[in-house]
Amino acid sequence: MSTVLDLQKVCRGLTPAWFDYLRDWDRTLRGGNYPETTRYNYLLAAAQLGRYLIDNADELQAGGAAAADPTEVGRGHIEEFQAWMVATRSASTALNKHKGLQQFFKWLVEEEDLERSPLARVKQPKTAQTLIPILGDDDTAKILATCKDKDFLSIRDRAIIRVFYSTGARLSEVAGLQLDDIDLNTDTLLFHGKGMKDRRVRFGGKAGRALSQYLRARARRRAADSPALWLPEKGETPLSSNGIKIMLRRRGEVAKVPNVHAHRWRHNFAHEWKLAGGDTGDLMLVLGWASDDMPRRYGASAAAERAQHVHARLRIGDRV
Missing domain, CATH: 1.10.443.10 (Intergrase catalytic core)
Known part of the structure; x- marks a missing residue:
């Protein structure tokens, strides 16, 4: 499976600025020998955040904030994205995205493109513990x-x-x-x-x-x-x-x-x-x-x- 093709699919609909950051992060993940499934889930979380902010740019601008690239993402963006994930997917999916975004913004801090992660004061979505029936x-x-x-x-x-x-x-x-x-x-x-x-x-x-x-x-x-x-x-x-x-x-x-x-x-x-x-x-x-x-x-x-x-x-x- 081609890494470039995978990344292009995951990043479909993103601006060049978002794509460039995710491409560079993927290089770091590959260098760290992260499994392909982990890389995919991490990159997908960041790409979904980017697409959400792009698709809702007018509403976010009306509120005084838009994010042209990942370094402009703030706490409010993350909270809006998580609320949307909970409403349109599920709390457990929102939690998985939260964990992936933690890794992405941690990397941006390590790259010195951010002083502090926007997730630093964002709480993880609470999830109910679902009892999964056994398959006997x-x-x-x-x-x-x-x-x-x-x-x-x-x-x-x-x-x-x-x-x-x-x-x-x-x-x-x-x-x-x-x-x-x-x-x-x-x-x-x-x-x-x-x-x-x-x-x-x-x-x-x-x-x-x-x-x-x-x-x-x-x-x-x-x-x-x-x-x-x-x-x-x-x-x-x-x-x-x-x-x-x-x-x-x-x-x-x-x-x-x-x-x-x-x-x-x-x-x-x-x-x-x-x-x-x-x-x-x-x-x-x-x-x-x-x-x-x-x-x-x-x-x-x-x-x-x-x-x-x-x-x-x-x-x-x-x-x-």
Whole structure:
């Protein structure tokens, strides 16, 4: 994927001044070896701010302030942009943009183009903690049933779903798998996680069988020499995160399982681990978490079920 073309797409509709700053920031991000997804999200946040200020220039000028380039952005601009994001998208999206903009204006301060970031006194948008329902055995079985045929897409999609179900990996981690990341001798996958942190995770027997079947089918494809693990039905461009996201949604629609996405299997993995009495520290290692707040959040929607299992095991009130 071309970095220049990506940047041009992200910066569509911006003035030359905004584009120049984002181009230079992207050079810094690439020099810092930031993952492509992180670079994209950071640049998109800044570009969306720029487009918002350009599209609403007349209204902002009426209020006494317009921003011809990023160095003229003030606290009021950021607060207006965040309010617009909350109103038109969601509070969680506004929070993600806030974090990306923090990095952008921090860079401008480091470049000495600004004395102080306009976000210095802007509060992060408050978000409600949403309980994400797990994607358990019954629904997973329905989704896998849509992949029971022997064509290439069914075999590939079955392997992808089995990997999510068996490992609890992130969407970007599964999409980013390379052929060399599979070790069928140890039944493990090497995931390239957030923050450039690699980890090797074991997969179960059914996932191993699905992967083996896929590798045999893959070897007969025209793009078999590609280092990427997941090949397309046609052509040679590997399946992207977005491609997997679309595939999961379509499989869910066919299976009549609503809101199917990869993260629900991640929550299910955490729930099953806790239900079995697994160690929290080990769970953090397997799922690639650095913060001990994450185990409390994941699988929270099924916490009552776990509590009932513990209650039954302890036999409180039944021992006398």
